[in-house]
Amino acid sequence: MASFFDKVNNFAKGARFTAEPYGHENTFGRAAARWNDPEGKPEGLRASIAKSSGVATLVLSDVSTKKLLESRQTDKLTGLPKRNCRYCRLLCTIFDAFFIDEWMSWITETENAMPISVGLMIREGLPLIINCWAFTYDKHILHPRVDLELYIESGPYPTTLPAGAPSMGPTGARAETAGSDSCMRFIHECIRQCCAEHQLCRTQTTGFVPTRLIYLGKSDRELKICEPSSTHQGIMWASLSHCWGGSQPCKLQRANLTMLKQHINISDLPATFCDAIKVTRQLGLEYIWIDSLCIVQDDKAHWEAEAARMGMVYSQAFVAICAASSPNPETPFLGRRDEDWLPKRFHFETEQGVSMPVLVRQRHLLAAPLEQGLYEPPFTSAWASLKPIGPLYTRGWCFQETFLASRTLRFTPGAVIFECKSHRRSEDQLPPFPSTVPGTLGEVNDAEQWRMIVKAYTQRQLTYVSDKLPAIGGAASNMPQARRSVYLAGLWRESLLIDLMWQVMPGGTHLALAYPRTEQAAPSWSWASVNRGVTWNPLKNPQPLTHVLGAETTVKGVNPYGEVAAGCICVEGPVKHCYISTSYHENEQWVYYIKDGSQSKKQHFRTDGQLMPGENGAFARRAQNGEQMSEVHAAAVFLCVARTPWTNYNYVGLILSSSPKVAGCMERVGSMTNVPGDWCEDGAMTNLMII
Numbered sequence: 001m002a003s004f005f006d007k008v009n010n011f012a013k014g015a016r017f018t019a020e021p022y023g024h025e026n027t028f029g030r031a032a033a034r035w036n037d038p039e040g041k042p043e044g045l046r047a048s049i050a051k052s053s054g055v056a057t058l059v060l061s062d063v064s065t066k067k068l069l070e071s072r073q074t075d076k077l078t079g080l081p082k083r084n085c086r087y088c089r090l091l092c093t094i095f096d097a098f099f100i101d102e103w104m105s106w107i108t109e110t111e112n113a114m115p116i117s118v119g120l121m122i123r124e125g126l127p128l129i130i131n132c133w134a135f136t137y138d139k140h141i142l143h144p145r146v147d148l149e150l151y152i153e154s155g156p157y158p159t160t161l162p163a164g165a166p167s168m169g170p171t172g173a174r175a176e177t178a179g180s181d182s183c184m185r186f187i188h189e190c191i192r193q194c195c196a197e198h199q200l201c202r203t204q205t206t207g208f209v210p211t212r213l214i215y216l217g218k219s220d221r222e223l224k225i226c227e228p229s230s231t232h233q234g235i236m237w238a239s240l241s242h243c244w245g246g247s248q249p250c251k252l253q254r255a256n257l258t259m260l261k262q263h264i265n266i267s268d269l270p271a272t273f274c275d276a277i278k279v280t281r282q283l284g285l286e287y288i289w290i291d292s293l294c295i296v297q298d299d300k301a302h303w304e305a306e307a308a309r310m311g312m313v314y315s316q317a318f319v320a321i322c323a324a325s326s327p328n329p330e331t332p333f334l335g336r337r338d339e340d341w342l343p344k345r346f347h348f349e350t351e352q353g354v355s356m357p358v359l360v361r362q363r364h365l366l367a368a369p370l371e372q373g374l375y376e377p378p379f380t381s382a383w384a385s386l387k388p389i390g391p392l393y394t395r396g397w398c399f400q401e402t403f404l405a406s407r408t409l410r411f412t413p414g415a416v417i418f419e420c421k422s423h424r425r426s427e428d429q430l431p432p433f434p435s436t437v438p439g440t441l442g443e444v445n446d447a448e449q450w451r452m453i454v455k456a457y458t459q460r461q462l463t464y465v466s467d468k469l470p471a472i473g474g475a476a477s478n479m480p481q482a483r484r485s486v487y488l489a490g491l492w493r494e495s496l497l498i499d500l501m502w503q504v505m506p507g508g509t510h511l512a513l514a515y516p517r518t519e520q521a522a523p524s525w526s527w528a529s530v531n532r533g534v535t536w537n538p539l540k541n542p543q544p545l546t547h548v549l550g551a552e553t554t555v556k557g558v559n560p561y562g563e564v565a566a567g568c569i570c571v572e573g574p575v576k577h578c579y580i581s582t583s584y585h586e587n588e589q590w591v592y593y594i595k596d597g598s599q600s601k602k603q604h605f606r607t608d609g610q611l612m613p614g615e616n617g618a619f620a621r622r623a624q625n626g627e628q629m630s631e632v633h634a635a636a637v638f639l640c641v642a643r644t645p646w647t648n649y650n651y652v653g654l655i656l657s658s659s660p661k662v663a664g665c666m667e668r669v670g671s672m673t674n675v676p677g678d679w680c681e682d683g684a685m686t687n688l689m690i691i
Contacts, residue, residue: 056124057370061131063118065110068092087166090348091118091130094360097344098148099135106135115143121370125169127151129367141387141459142507147363152356154430164350166358174361174415174428176342178325179275179334183416184282186427187409190418191283191319194407198422200437203406205233208312212252212294213237213287216277220266223277225252225293227261237287238280239317241401242272243391244292244463245328251292254299264293270329276321278334279409288321289313304470304557311404311474320405322398324390325413333411341414364389364414364426368434372441376424376434379444384452387459389413396462400475403453446480447495451502451536454490459505459533465520466563468528473561487560489526489553489567496551496569497544497641498536500525501652503606503671505533510584513609514622523553523567524622524667525654525690530608537673539652542642545680546573546653549687568665569690574640574683580620580655580669582611582632591638591655591672593679603679605655605672619658620669638672639688640680651675656690665689 071081071088099106109116119131127149138144152161154170161168175182194201213235215226228235250268252260266274273290280288295306314320323333343361350356366386368376377383390412392398402408410417417426425433444452457472469490476487486493491500504513513530515522522528553567578593581602590602610623611632620634640653655670666688 058120058122059370060120060122061117063120065095065106065116065118068095068118069107069110086349086351090166090346090358093346094130094148094150094344095132095135097346097360098146098362099132104135104137106132109134121367122167123169123370124167127171128166128168129363131367142505145366145386147366148360149363150358150360153359162350162352162354162356164352164354165348165356168358170430172426172428172430174341174343175337177334177336178411178416179278183427186416187279187282187418190409190425191407194418194420194422198420200422201406201420203316203318206312206316207233208316209235210237210289210294210313211306211309213289214264214277214293216281216286216288221263223264223266224262225257225260225264226287235287236285236318237289238276238283238285239289239314239320239401239405240273240276240291240323241320241392241398242276242290242323242329243327243395243398245326245330245391251297252295253297257296260293271332272323272326272329275332275334275411276323279321283319285318289317301558304559304562307470307473307562308477308559310400311477314401314404314474315406315478317405319407319409320402322392322402322408322410324388324392324410326411327391338413362414364412364417374432374434375440377436377438377440379438379449379452380441384455394461396457396460396467397471399457399460400472403475404478447492447498450476450479450481450492450495451499454502454527455533455535458527465515465531468515468520468522469564470559470562473559476561486551488551488569489522489564490528491526493548493551496548497546498539498542500569500654501539501641501671501673502527502534502536504530504608505535508532508609509589509607510587511609512623512625512627514624516624521556521563521565523564523569523691524608524669525569526564526567528564530622532609537652539642539644539673542644542652544642545651546571546639546641567691570687571639571690572685572687574680575686575688576638576640576679576683578636578638578655580611580632580634580636580657582607584610584628584630589670591636593638595682600678601676603672603675605670607655607670608668611669614658614660619660621657621660621667622669636669637666637688638675638679638683640675640683643680646674649674649676651677651680653680654690656688659691662691665691667691 067083068088068091070083071085072092073082075082095106106116116134121129130148132146132148134143136144136146150166150168151171152168209228212225212227215224217223250270276288296302326333341362343359346358346360347355348358368382387393407420415426415428417424419436422437423433424436453475462468462471476482481492481494513532515529515531520529527534548569548571550570554565556563556565576593578591581590582588589605589607591605592602593600608622610628611620612623612627612629613620613632613634617634620632620636634657636655636657638653639656640651642652644650644652652673652675654668655672656666657669659665659667668690
């Protein structure tokens, strides 16, 4: 592909090609390849120069697995392969090894016309990345993604690919055991470099010390809980982020506090805790903070007070140790890695008959868009959307534990990853390493940062739904808004109108998403009131049309960022009376209004999950506890929240219905964007109380 990359290098950074590779079976990966578009119809091919690295980059999306399989199928008329493509056959062989098991087969999914697809991310001299969409199942994600990387073995001398070989390069070795000497050396080097070279990662001393820490001492005989005071300046501690996994690990209670302050028996601790202690000692630290042992678990008042301090515990820790591969405390994270994460060897034969080895392994991180190059800062679309891999990253509490930390050591199923405020590197990666410095791809305002945090957080699960707000309270308390605005059940008063425009993520409109009131009392206008990931449509320069007259929430305990008992918003804005019409089987959600006896054109809206009709269609409400209704027809109102600069369909707002609980109040049941002007221009200015 040399001539192609030479051609790409003549383009300015960020340039894109919009041609599909014609006859790619003869050109893809070939040294003298040329890319054509015989019909002039762009179909998903993007090429650009990656920022900062100067590496020529090619991205091919939406590759049909049906077309790939044709490379194995014989044409009955000619007796030849339907698609005589050696590269397609290589991909098929790789997919056989990774995506056929007793539960699922990529071949069966393809033959049944399921929505699985492939993308290729090609960078000259670097591993070739394959994006595999919907090859696996995840009940919480509509189209889950797995990334594979193809690479060649690295050696002491430059490796030259034979003509006709797929474009790929070498990468680092992955240890078979996470607790190996090579992994420990990697950890030490990462910490040393960060402390010595990264000015941005130096934590500013605040004098904060956790209420309790576990003192490690020099041996297990000295292990105990200690209660340092604020006079203990200079104490450095590690924090542990781990899955409880439905079990009850060794935990601190009022009855055993005195005993554990004298001594902790190492044999009483689960494997995850023991591994964390080992890593902490390896780093030369004497203290570690573990939630179940540093917070009295049967003292609700103490628990709420400590939950309010978690933001400081994690942000001020020297390093956060993330047991990402352990689904529960009993599973060690320093053990041998599962075979699925070790490389598999394949052989590719070029057109000239040269056989070359190709190594393939699953990536432990989903690849960020290649146009970002070596920039992977927080608060980008990829940062908020790409789900990290490992049981830990399905748990809601663990989001802020890693988000707040200045340094993290992530023991994922596939590799040990070090991440700080300056860069991220993994044990199996070659330099240069991607930068994580905030703002390197453009500044993101505080309101947008918070919405991305919520988007990333709400894709995770909680054992107790009452933790929905407390589990992100530490992150909220560390936001700039906390110093100047009012926190309202996961939203901020200063950006409230646009914060209200959250939507449930695709695939959830037919599910019962409302929490039982006895378990979660967040108001309907808060994203914390639904059991689903949420997102926001990007709104450019929205002009508010609704005014907030008042907003308040009542928290249940002492934590202002914790669980709420109730909340209400009083607004004045343009209101249009309308009707809801939904169909479960057709997966359709519409609203319309009646004017002069005629029905308006129906508009699609995003429901907050499955809806249920009220008595005689007087209102609609969110379904809960598995409730289901094939069709719903009910009265509602459209509150026009804002106008955007779009030429047509430039209004956005909320779909509200009368509250079945409080007379005269409204509850949110959905949201609507791309709304035509007649829905707002004819609306009457009305005062509404939303609960």
